[in-house]
Amino acid sequence: MRVEGQDVGDLTTAVRRFVREVLVPAEPAVEENDAIPAAIVEQLRSFGLFGMTIPEAYGGLGLCMLAEARVAFEIGYAAPAFRSYFGTSNGVGTLGILLDGTDEQKRRYLPRIAKGAIMAAFCLTEPDAGSDAAAITTRARRDGDDYVISGTKRFVTNAPQAGLFTVFARTADKDAGIAGISTFLVDRERAGIEIGPLDRKMGFRGSQSADVRFDECRVPAATLLGGKEGVGFKTAMRCLDHARIHMAAISVGLCTRLIDEGVRHALGRKQFGRAIAQFQLIQAMLADSEAECFAARAMVEAAARAKDQGEPVTKQAACCKYFATEAAGRIADRVLQLHGGYGYLKDFPIERLYRDVRLLRLYEGTSQIQQLVIARELLAEKAR
Amino acid sequence: MKVLIAIKRVIDYNVKIRVKSDNSGVETANVKFSMNPFDEIAVEEAVRLKEAGKAEELVAVSMGVAQCQETIRTALAMGADRGILVQTDAELQPLAVAKLLKALVDKEQPQLVILGKQAIDDDSNQTGQMLAALLGWPQGTFASKVTLGDGKAEVVREIDGGLETVEIKLPAVVSTDLRLNEPRYASLPNIMKAKKKPIDTVTPADLGVDVAPRLVTLKVEEPAKRKAGVKVASVAELVDKLKNEAKVI
Numbered sequence: 001m002r003v004e005g006q007d008v009g010d011l012t013t014a015v016r017r018f019v020r021e022v023l024v025p026a027e028p029a030v031e032e033n034d035a036i037p038a039a040i041v042e043q044l045r046s047f048g049l050f051g052m053t054i055p056e057a058y059g060g061l062g063l064c065m066l067a068e069a070r071v072a073f074e075i076g077y078a079a080p081a082f083r084s085y086f087g088t089s090n091g092v093g094t095l096g097i098l099l100d101g102t103d104e105q106k107r108r109y110l111p112r113i114a115k116g117a118i119m120a121a122f123c124l125t126e127p128d129a130g131s132d133a134a135a136i137t138t139r140a141r142r143d144g145d146d147y148v149i150s151g152t153k154r155f156v157t158n159a160p161q162a163g164l165f166t167v168f169a170r171t172a173d174k175d176a177g178i179a180g181i182s183t184f185l186v187d188r189e190r191a192g193i194e195i196g197p198l199d200r201k202m203g204f205r206g207s208q209s210a211d212v213r214f215d216e217c218r219v220p221a222a223t224l225l226g227g228k229e230g231v232g233f234k235t236a237m238r239c240l241d242h243a244r245i246h247m248a249a250i251s252v253g254l255c256t257r258l259i260d261e262g263v264r265h266a267l268g269r270k271q272f273g274r275a276i277a278q279f280q281l282i283q284a285m286l287a288d289s290e291a292e293c294f295a296a297r298a299m300v301e302a303a304a305r306a307k308d309q310g311e312p313v314t315k316q317a318a319c320c321k322y323f324a325t326e327a328a329g330r331i332a333d334r335v336l337q338l339h340g341g342y343g344y345l346k347d348f349p350i351e352r353l354y355r356d357v358r359l360l361r362l363y364e365g366t367s368q369i370q371q372l373v374i375a376r377e378l379l380a381e382k383a384r
Numbered sequence: 385m386k387v388l389i390a391i392k393r394v395i396d397y398n399v400k401i402r403v404k405s406d407n408s409g410v411e412t413a414n415v416k417f418s419m420n421p422f423d424e425i426a427v428e429e430a431v432r433l434k435e436a437g438k439a440e441e442l443v444a445v446s447m448g449v450a451q452c453q454e455t456i457r458t459a460l461a462m463g464a465d466r467g468i469l470v471q472t473d474a475e476l477q478p479l480a481v482a483k484l485l486k487a488l489v490d491k492e493q494p495q496l497v498i499l500g501k502q503a504i505d506d507d508s509n510q511t512g513q514m515l516a517a518l519l520g521w522p523q524g525t526f527a528s529k530v531t532l533g534d535g536k537a538e539v540v541r542e543i544d545g546g547l548e549t550v551e552i553k554l555p556a557v558v559s560t561d562l563r564l565n566e567p568r569y570a571s572l573p574n575i576m577k578a579k580k581k582p583i584d585t586v587t588p589a590d591l592g593v594d595v596a597p598r599l600v601t602l603k604v605e606e607p608a609k610r611k612a613g614v615k616v617a618s619v620a621e622l623v624d625k626l627k628n629e630a631k632v633i
Contacts, residue, residue, distance in 0.1 A: 010457060010575055013418075018569050048572035061572055 008067040015074040018047055023078035030206035031352055036085055044082070044116070049075070050089045051114025053242075054098065058110035065242065065304040069249040073297065076253020080356050081206035083250055088158045089113050090246075093122040093166035095239040096183060100226040105185060109164060118163030123153035123212055124236065130154075131369050133168075134178050134233070138214065140169035145221055147171070149184060149192075149214040155363075159195050159210040163188050167214065168236070171229045183225035183232025192217030203355030240365070241307065241317040247364045248300045248320035251328045254357060255293040258328070261350050262286055262335035265342075276338070285334040292331060296324040315377035322370035325360040332357040385532075386441045387430045388492055389464060390485055390499035390511070391423040393448055393455040397504060407603045410505075419455045421567075422500025424462075425560040428567040429530060430498055431463035438532050441465050443492060447476055447484055453583060460578035461570035467583035472595065474588070480595035482514035487591035489519060494555065496537070501526050501559040512559035522552035526561040 026040050036044075044050075052068055054060025063071065075083050097109055112118045129135040138151025149169050156165075165186045172180030186193070196211030225232045263286060266277035276282050303316040332354045336343035343350050361367045395401065396416040404411055419427075433439040444459035446452040447470040456467035470484050489497060502509035516523035524530070524539030528547065531538040532554075541548045542561045570578070588595045616622045626633045 007579075010454065010461070011572055014461075014570055014572065014575055022569070043569070046571055047569055048574075051573070056576065059573070061576055 008063070008070055011061075011067070012070050012074050015071055016077075018043075019074055019078045023082050027079045027349065027352070030079060030081055034205045035208070036082065036206050040082075041085070044086055048116075049086045050116035050119075051110075053090045053095060054110050054114040058106065059114040060110070065245060065307045066301065069245060069300050069304040072246055072249035073253045073256070073300075076250035077257045078253075079206070079352070080250065080254060080359070081204050084157055084204065084207035086116070086119075088122055088162070089116070089120045091120075091122060092236050092239045092243050093120045093164075095242060096166060096225060096232055096235050097185070099239070100183075100231050100235045101185075102227045104222070105225065109185065113164070119158050119161050120164045120166060121156050121158045121162035121212070123156050123165050123167040125154045125156075127152060127154050131366060134181070136168055136170065136181065138167070138169040140171050140182060140184060142171070142221075143218070146218050147184065147221060147224070149186070149217040149219065151214055153212045153214070155199065155209050156212045157207060157209045159212050160198070160208050165193070165212060166225075166232075168233060169214075178233045178237075179230045181233040182229045183236075184219055184223045185225060186214075186217065186219055186223060190217055190219055202358060203352065204359055205352075241313050243364055244317040244321035244370070245300060245303050245307065245313070247360065248296065248317075248324035249304075251321075251324035251360050252293065252297045252300055254353070254360070255289070255296060255324070255328050255331050258331045258335045258350070258353060258357070259286065259289050259293060261348075261353065262289065262331075262338055265335075265339050265348075265350075269340075269342075282338050285338050289331040289334055292327040296320070296327050299323060315374055315381075318365075318370040318373040318377070321365060322367055322374065326367060328357050328360055385433075385439045385496065386443065386492065386494040387433060387439045387496045387498060388485075388489060388494040389423070389426050389430050389442060389444045389459065390481075390497065391427065391444055391446050391455055391459055392420040392500070392503045392505075393417050393446060393452045394420045394503050394505040397421055403604050403606050407605060409601065409604050417451065417455075419458050420500050420503045420505075422502060422504070422560055422562070424500075424567040425562070425564050426498045426500050426558075427459045427462050427464060428565045429527075429558075429560060430496075431568075432565065433496075433532065434463065439496075443468060443494065445470070445485065445488055447472070447481055449473055456583055457575075457578050458570065460581045460583075461575040462568060463574070464581075466581055469583055469585045470588060470591065471585050472588050474595050475597055476595055477597050477599055478508045478510035479514055479598060480588075480593065481511050482518055483593045484588060484591055484595070485511070485515050486518045487593055489515075496532075496554060497521075497557045498530075499557075499559055501561055512557050516557040519555075519557070521556050523557045523559070524550055524552050525559045527558050528561050528563045530558055530564070 022043055030036055051060030052063050056062040094113055097105055113120055124133055126136050140147040140149045149167060167184045167186050168181055169184060170180050171182040192215045194213040199209045266282050267275050269276050299320045303313050303320050306316060307313045336350050336354050339348060339350055342348050345351060396418040399415055402411040430442045434442055442464040443466055444456050444464040445468045446456050450471060452469055456469060460467055468488060499512050512525055513523060526542045527539045528542045529540035536551055536553050537556055538551050539558060541550060
């Protein structure tokens with residue numbers, strides 16, 4: 001059973017050490033080669049980061065939300081491409097199997113995902129369905145005992161490595177709304193799956209994403225999540241609170257990293273005969289950053305605790321994702337600023353982190369979507 | 385074969401050590417502690433012996449305050465089977481630790497005791513040797529390679545002039561040097577499982593050992609600050625200074 005306040009001090013200590021001794025030193029090579037070295041992938045796997053959200057019964061860690069957030073604070077300290085590598089195996093797709101999957105589906109996939117033996121990729125977004133996720137047009141046509149899936153999915157993280165695609169497709173007319181959307185667990189070996197060229201991104205080098213095209217991809221009815229049509233989309237929406245708190249926690253970790261980079265440079269760089277950390281305008285930038293980071297951390301812990309206690313946290317989760325990712329953007333900007341011209345050079349980590357951090361405000365729901373969610377929940381509360 | 389691993393809880397190797405203002409010792413309040421890195425190497429070696437089918441049971445022993453439990457948990461997460469904590473708030477010097485370990489060895493009857501060659505806090509480098517003497521067992525200190533044979537072990541030792549290979553009869557004491565192995569990161573699932581592994585707690589009195597310190601610490605001081613150097617204008621001046629000021633040539 002998931003309980004509030006799992007003692008995870010030893011977990012976070014272990015993750016912190018792993019992040020600082022293994023992942024951070026590997027960042028320049030990941031940036032250079034746009035890929036995570038095979039040895040590090042193997043270490044990520046044996047370290048056990050793929051099954052954070054999967055229960056112990058299926059070989060995962062079974063962390064409560066607060067414990068997961070605390071681990072994510074540590075993971076977020078490294079370049080976010082690492083998190084992306086095991087993130088899709090811990091994310092909404094896997095949570096969907098957990099909540100809605102048949103026993104057979106859970107037994108088939110969860111232990112292998114937890115071990116990192118297969119990676120899961122989440123296929124919801126389409127060229128014309130991003131923030132408006134319910135507008136997807138990928139179809140799954142019933143044909144005897146099978147379904148035949150056709151359509152294109154966009155921004156599929158880890159598509160080149162994934163062994164399992166969690167695919168959202170229409171099994172009924174658009175008039176049926178989200179009730180007409182079903183979820184399929186599609187093994188990579190199925191015929192009719194084509195991975196497009198890798199997305200050429202501004203940052204997040206080492207994290208690979210691509211289009212995934214399903215062309216008359218035939219799958220047995222047993223691959224339908226939960227064994228029936230219309231399952232999955234609503235669950236995916238229910239899992240968003242979890243995903244948003246997780247992303248906010250990752251952002252807090254990155255804020256901590258950015259501040260460390262800023263402090264290190266401010267203490268080491270001398271101008272006018274002293275370290276620039278002694279100048280008050282530099283101090284103001286660091287102080288604003290530290291205050292925002294502390295606020296974001298406190299928000300995430302409060303929301304995670306409330307979620308573990310079974311309270312509705314849709315508004316709080318959106319507040320966390322919105323504030324923590326926007327704060328990370330502001331902090332990255334300040335830290336680059338205090339680097340002066342050096343911040344614009346590829347020789348300093350901030351140049352890369354500045355590009356990486358930009359994505360946080362775009363994925364898992366843009367800031368604008370979070371604003372809408374917060375306002376919707378707020379107005380509904382007040383109308384009661 | 386049963387292996388007993390002795391591990392010490394020390395100030396983390398990343399912490400900058402500060403001397404207390406009254407010179408009675410070093411600052412330990414609000415300081416991060418972790419397992420002595422040499423002992424981590426000992427745990428790793430024992431776990432590898434078990435993975436190779438050469439050891440059946442690994443017992444991790446630590447001594448000191450209640451928080452040493454955390455250090456034992458780390459060893460359990462790396463692969464040790466159970467732990468023993470000898471709990472005491474008293475200051476433990478190497479001879480006391482060696483006596484406590486001897487009492488545990490008498491009880492547990494391991495074929496091998498493996499431990500770090502020294503702890504990074506007091507750098508004594510005595511416990512392993514004292515334990516071997518108390519037990520009357522052979523010792524292989526500063527090990528950079530350990531190969532277990534039938535009733536014996538071959539230990540490659542790091543010595544000043546290079547490497548020395550010795551063959552010792554089991555049971556024996558082995559102390560580990562830096563190059564023996566590279567310790568693994570305990571995996572997250574194993575950290576969770578380690579929470580359920582047993583740790584017995586005993587006291588020095590239970591083991592009938594008098595741990596009263598034999599040495600008294602008079603004073604602890606920071607090393608002297610290095611003085612700034614001087615620039616010389618010419619080679620002649622340098623030679624002159626070396627000859628007449630430093631008197632080294």
